[in-house]
Amino acid sequence: MKSLRKQRIIIFLLLSLILAACGGSDTAEEETVETTAAPAESLDSPSVTTAQAIKTGVGVTEEACPASYNVGGTDVPTGANPDQGCIYLGLLNDYTGPYAAAAGALELAQRAFWLWANTTGGIGGYSVAIIDGKDTGYSPAKHLEGYNAIRDEVAALAMSLGTVQTLFIMDEMDKDNMVAAPMSWYSGWGYKSFDRGLVAEFGSAYCVDGMNALDWGLENLPKEINTVGIIAYAGEYGDDYAAGVRKAAIANGVTVAWSYVPPVAEFDVAAALGLMLTQPVDAVFSGAPLSAGPQIIGGYYQQTGALPFIFNAAPAYNDAFIAEGFPVRDLYLSGAVYNMAWVGPFETDTPGHAAMRATWGNFSDSASSYVVAGWSSQYHIKGVLEAAAKGGDLTRAGIRRAASNVTVESDGMMTPRELGLDGPDPESTITAPDASVGSGSATVKANYAGPTASAYDWSQGPCS
């Protein structure tokens, strides 16, 4: 009898251990307390300077990160310190959908960033590693599938690619307190009320770019802009960009002569060109698909022998357009075309860009804007993790709290910013095609905040 009771106690203890090990992943996080050395007294907020111990939860281990991850057949080092614990980040990437070609550069640049961050100290006594990426195919359903596969392994997401896709998993992220770096520049990410303090936005939002493009054009171009046309996709980034242009047009008394904003599958170059030819405007603001841009510019020039000013949203321009032998290379280099950039191009002179170039040189010679996007996307997540570590709470709830109350900086790559501060950052970078640099873009004006974006009442909510 005695031995039976003993047996029951053992079974009970074993079951308790198993249940504790499996853990409920929805809300209750397994938390451990690790005592660390007192942080240096150079922190912004006195409330976090006194933390002596770091609470940790899902996705944070005391074991060291793996030394490398295999990406596309190549071992990419994490740069992790073997004497430090590890913070694991998830990756929801598009390996098979429309952005598959950019997936490699985005991921490698993100891994390169953490290689650099780990070798320069890591985060609060921890190194950071991005686990193997999950393919979303740019489909919301697959995005959720990928998220479900990694939700119990990571402390935050290094990348959630796509606006619609990220919105689709927002409820689950909310349940898990999962903070993510978005790979999208929707103006809604600038609002805590909209992204529930879960999205660590970076770079300039499309709506702001639309406003600043027109404002800058009015201030700086040699020819007056009285009428504009808008070409974009409906429901994609183009909608947000077009909304910004329209708001700036109203603010400046400029006439929007026409807008061609069809759904993706119904985009017709002939129709866009027909509008440009039958109702000529002083400037065209384009969020056109990559294949359409050269056709529109070339087709218009064929018939008129001239071009209006053209302001492309960041995804509507590609350095291939100015490659040697490209049929409309000269038109792109004619001085009539300007491009908005998410973040300053690869060659920009800031400490952050310099660190990126130095580290990236070990990976590839590409200077694509996707490399810059991948690298810069991690700065704000790094800032959030640092704040959480300083606050002594690296559980997901702690990381979320930190994301809602932190000013992040990026070694000059982007303007320091308090995340989710009721509106997007009002600054943009304006570039022009330039064949003499690897990125194919030279900065014309950095950190430009035009009168429309500066005076706009951002409390109204996202632009589109």
Place this chain on the structure above:
Amino acid sequence: MTLFLQSTIEGLSLGAVYSLVAIGLVIIYKATDVLSFAHPAIAVVGAGLISYLAVERGVSFWIAFPVALLLIGFLGLILERTFLRPMVGKPVFSVAILTIGIDILLRVPLNNWIGINPKFMGDPFSTYGNFGSFTINEITIKYLELGALVTAVISITFLSIFFKRSRYGLAMLATSFDQEASLAQGINVGRIFGMVWFIGAILGALSGFFFTGGFNTLTQASFVTALRALPAVVIGGLDSFAGAVVGSLIIGLTQGYIAYYQIPLESFLGIEFGSGFSLLAPYLIMFVVLIIRPDGLFGKEEVERV
């Protein structure tokens, strides 16, 4: 008047490009009774091959162009021999579904190769005249699209003669009517199918060049242009070359006129059609045609004995 003529030229140019896609679809349909959904993929693979040879390998465009066409012809042969030959005598529906599989099989590696950067063909058309165009009485005509129109006319003439006069052409027609009867008459149906896919693939590559040449560029979305020829063959009739061309011109002209006249038309009618109307309109025409003539404008009515 200038606007009307310009929109007509634009429409005819678009129609010419569509007609090359449509002819390729019709030739396969005529001989095999199957609407090949792999045709858009073959078209863009052809364009990709031209770009690879002329731009990445530095081969002269005038050599790369015919070599790529020939290689795509052989690709058509291989596809037929590997995937379609075992389907001889099987339900048409199954074969059509198989062509969707071939479409995916071809486009996935192509898209991986294209990546995010648009590819160009290395052709000289955009260097002729004013960025690839010349002007007659204020009407701009593009060399590339003029080339497409001429190529379409030559292709149709050649194929019409081939089908009416040549032994193999007649055998293709016979095969399309009844594969078993043709076999019984001593026609090598397998060889005929191979030939059809060889010619069809070359026509596909030809069309692929014309909608990605000049500054049109090849991207992962280029195959959508080829898909726009589908309503053209339905309007014209799936088994008629003349129908394919007329259907394509109807589609092209509709797109051209709407591109130039949609806003005046909307002001006149007081109705807004929306931004995507130029691509929707061909389908509206297709519905009207199918209601009046279910086999298309030039299609032969099928009579089946029950």
